[in-house]
Structures are given as C-alpha cells and as structure tokens.
Amino acid sequence: MTPGYVWALTIVAIGGLLAFDFFFHVRKAHEPTLREATIWSIIYVGIALVFGGGVWLLGGSQMGQEYFAGYVTEKALSVDNLFVFLIIISAFKVPRADQQKVLLFGIVFALIARSGFIAAGAFVLEKFAWAFYFFGAFLIFTALKLIHGEISGGDEADEADNVVIRLAKRFIRTTDHYDGDKLFTVENGKRVLTPMLLVMVAIGGTDILFALDSIPAIFGLTTNVYVVFTATAFSLMGLRQLYFLLDGLLDRLVFLSYGLSAILLFIGVKMVLHALHDNDLSFINGGEGVPVPEVTTTVSLGVIVGLLAVTVAVSLLSPRGQALTLLNKFKRESHRYLSSDFAGDAEGREQGYRDLSDLAGRVRQVPRKHLSEGDFDDVDELSERVDAHRRQSIG
Known part of the structure; x- marks a missing residue:
C-alpha cells in the first residue's frame, strides 16, 4: 500500500510539470523548433526513467520492472495516438503556432480520463477477480480488430468527423476561421465558436477511446494502482514535444500498429492465464485454480521491448516498409499542400508542387x-487534386 503522502507528492509533481509546460511553453503561441522539441523530449523521458529508478530502489525490483513494463507499453500506445492527433489537427487545419495548446489540452484530458478508468479498473479487479477474463478477452479482441483494420486498409480520417463534431456543427453557431488560440470569436457581430473548440472536442473524444485500450493493457502487467497511475502519467508527459519531434517521422513507423497489436494480444493472453490460475468461477474447473503457466514481469518486459524493437527495425529497413514510408510522406505532404492557400507566396507554391511531383x-x-493497386490509385487521385489546387491558386 502506497502511503497517502507519496500519492500527494506525486500528484503535485505531475501537476507542477503540466503547469510549467503551459506557462513556459504553451501560453505564448509559437511553433517549437526541432532543437527545442528534442531537448524537452529527452528531459521528460529522463524524468520518467529517474522516477522509475526510484521506484525500483524504494519499492523493489518487482515493482520497478512493473513500472518500466507499464511505461514502455503506455509510451508506445501514446506514440500510436499521435497518428490520430496528427490526422485530427491536419483535418481542422490548426495553425502550427497554436497546435501546442491543442496537444496540451489532449494530454491533460487524457490524464483525467485515464485516472477515472484506473480508479474504476482497480475497484472492479479487487471486487471481481473474474474481471481479468473480461479484460483479457477485450484486449485480444482489440488486437485482432486492429490487425484486421490494418490488413483491410481501414481509414482513420473519420476520427476528425465523429458524431460529436457533426452535432456541434449542426446545432451550435461555428465559424471556419481561427482567431489565434481563442475558443470563441465575434463574426458579423455575433459570438461564435472557433474551430479550436471543435478540435479539442475531437481530441477529448479520441482520448476516451484510447483509454479503453491502454488501461486494461497496463492492468495486465500490474495491479499496483500507484504503478499504473505513474507509468500512465509519465508516458503522457512530453507527448506534446514528441509530436513536433516525430512530425514527419511518424509515417516511417509503418508497422507500429502491428507491433502494438502483438503487444495487446500478448498482454490479453497473460491476463487470461492469470485469471485461470486464480480462478474462482464455479463453472471452470469447479471453482478451483487451473494449473497453467503464468508470465512473469521480467518476461513481459522483455517481450514488449523485443516486439517494439522488431517493429521499428522492420518499418525502417524492409523494402515494403521503405515503400510505405515514401507513400505516407507523399500523402502527408499532399494534404499539407492542399490545406494551404499560398496567398502572396507563389514561390512556395511552386516549390511545394515540384517536391510533390518528385515524390x-x-x-x-x-x-x-x-x-x-489501391495505393497507386491514391497517388494518382491526390496528384490530380494537387494539380487542380495549383491551377486554382494561380488563377
């Protein structure tokens, strides 16, 4: 049992980091440089590792391994979340200087939402041991669904146009124009919502969906609520800086979803094995534990790190991974070109067009x-849209 004062100090420290992030980085709208994003990403990862070292030293090797296994898993899932954040932010054409505020809101909302899920999950698992069966089955289902979506070429673009956004646009007076990072503005003498608020609603909605996967996953590695909370919280710290650091590199991790699917599948099986070992359901083995092997935390940590390493290596080095990287770069740059009006920037328009033609x-x-063949059709369709956009900009 973690003492109350440790909880209090931890929450204050995390709140202090978020406040520091807001007042010293986000409050004044600007686009972080690569150097700034790199330095602060390293700092936040360093803080998480030092904290983990303290957990290992003070709580023992078992608790330390659980923290690092949870942190690595949640960090990997957070990086995957950045793909969807990128889609949402691009779809709403959020100005680069104002994207930090959206991302920090997403991090804070994610921390609040996941804290609620952690509390609920801890209560359920303590009261109902059979819930491990449910969580394990849910993770296995999620992993298989994620793999199926990748194989069938599922499109994530609808994340930015979910039912909440459509209802907001229909019943609330909104404008298509940003006014800095303000949530409301005045247009034609009337107070209206800016797209900034709609972006935050979209980010918040997806944060809740992300929590449905990530929280059961980490409970599959440890039931220590303090470890679950801190590993989750520190995995979210620095996510804003990581977004700008990985922008342009995210499309190189083309097989990340497969790696995450394998991790979720592994943890799901681990949870089911644990549930069978501690079984108390009367219709399974007469309510007695089933003699099945349990996966240790050390093995879990090794499998998770190994799967991520293989995923990254295959993404960067395989011929198909390199081909998909090139395709994703073309798609990303094409959408960025199509979202620009090039007012007074004929040189930038032509340079962008030449770069896209080369890609x-x-x-x-x-x-x-x-x-x-569908990938090549997408290239042809996007090229036609880029040509039309260029002609419209010239005309």
Whole structure:
C-alpha cells in the first residue's frame, strides 16, 4: 500500500510539470523548433526513467520492472495516438503556432480520463477477480480488430468527423476561421465558436477511446494502482514535444500498429492465464485454480521491448516498409499542400508542387509487389487534386 503522502507528492509533481509546460511553453503561441522539441523530449523521458529508478530502489525490483513494463507499453500506445492527433489537427487545419495548446489540452484530458478508468479498473479487479477474463478477452479482441483494420486498409480520417463534431456543427453557431488560440470569436457581430473548440472536442473524444485500450493493457502487467497511475502519467508527459519531434517521422513507423497489436494480444493472453490460475468461477474447473503457466514481469518486459524493437527495425529497413514510408510522406505532404492557400507566396507554391511531383514519381517507381493497386490509385487521385489546387491558386 502506497502511503497517502507519496500519492500527494506525486500528484503535485505531475501537476507542477503540466503547469510549467503551459506557462513556459504553451501560453505564448509559437511553433517549437526541432532543437527545442528534442531537448524537452529527452528531459521528460529522463524524468520518467529517474522516477522509475526510484521506484525500483524504494519499492523493489518487482515493482520497478512493473513500472518500466507499464511505461514502455503506455509510451508506445501514446506514440500510436499521435497518428490520430496528427490526422485530427491536419483535418481542422490548426495553425502550427497554436497546435501546442491543442496537444496540451489532449494530454491533460487524457490524464483525467485515464485516472477515472484506473480508479474504476482497480475497484472492479479487487471486487471481481473474474474481471481479468473480461479484460483479457477485450484486449485480444482489440488486437485482432486492429490487425484486421490494418490488413483491410481501414481509414482513420473519420476520427476528425465523429458524431460529436457533426452535432456541434449542426446545432451550435461555428465559424471556419481561427482567431489565434481563442475558443470563441465575434463574426458579423455575433459570438461564435472557433474551430479550436471543435478540435479539442475531437481530441477529448479520441482520448476516451484510447483509454479503453491502454488501461486494461497496463492492468495486465500490474495491479499496483500507484504503478499504473505513474507509468500512465509519465508516458503522457512530453507527448506534446514528441509530436513536433516525430512530425514527419511518424509515417516511417509503418508497422507500429502491428507491433502494438502483438503487444495487446500478448498482454490479453497473460491476463487470461492469470485469471485461470486464480480462478474462482464455479463453472471452470469447479471453482478451483487451473494449473497453467503464468508470465512473469521480467518476461513481459522483455517481450514488449523485443516486439517494439522488431517493429521499428522492420518499418525502417524492409523494402515494403521503405515503400510505405515514401507513400505516407507523399500523402502527408499532399494534404499539407492542399490545406494551404499560398496567398502572396507563389514561390512556395511552386516549390511545394515540384517536391510533390518528385515524390509522386518516386512512388510510381516502387515495385508493384511492395504496394497495392489501391495505393497507386491514391497517388494518382491526390496528384490530380494537387494539380487542380495549383491551377486554382494561380488563377
């Protein structure tokens, strides 16, 4: 049992980090430089590692391993979340200087939402041991669904146009124009919502969906509520800086979803094995524990780190991974080009067009075995839209 004063000090420290982030980085709208994003990403990861070292020293090796296994898993899931954040922010065309505020809001909302899920999960697992069966089955289902979505080419673009956003646009007076990072502005003498508020609603909604996966996953590694909370919280710290650091590199982790699916599947199986070992359901083995092997925390940590390492290596080094990286870069840059009006920037328009034409040519030269016909059709369709946008900008 973690003492109350330790909880209090931890919460104050995390709140202090968030307040520092807001007042010294986010309050004044600006686009972080690569150097700034790199330095602060390293600092936040360093803080998480030092904290983990303290947990290991004061709480013992078992608790320390549980923290690091949970932290690595939650960090990997958080990086995957950045893909969806990128889609939402791009879809709403949030100005680069104002994206930090959206991201910090997302981090704070995620921490609040996940804290609620942690409290609920801890209560359920303490009162109902059979819940491990449910959580394990849910993670296995989520992993298989994620793999199926990747194989079938599921589109995440709808994340930015969910039912909450559509209802807000229909019943609330909104404008398509930003007014700095303000949530409300005055247009034609009337007070209206800016897209900034809609972006935050979209981010908040997806945060809740992310928590449904991440919280059962970490409870599959440890039931120590303090470890669950701190590993989750520190995995979210620095996510804003990581967004700007990885922007442009996210499309290189083309097989990350497969790696995360394997991790969720592994943890789901681990939870089911634990539930069978401690079984108290009368219709399973007469209410007695089933003699099945249990996966230790050391093995869990090794498997998680190993899966992530293989995922990154295959993404960066395999011919198909390199082909998908090139395709994703073309798609990302095309959408960025299409969202720009190029007012008074004819040189930037033409340079962007030349770069995209070069990228499209390189994608078309990729061997057919590495990309699908649908991928090449997407390149042709996007190229036509870019051509039309260029002609409209000139005219």
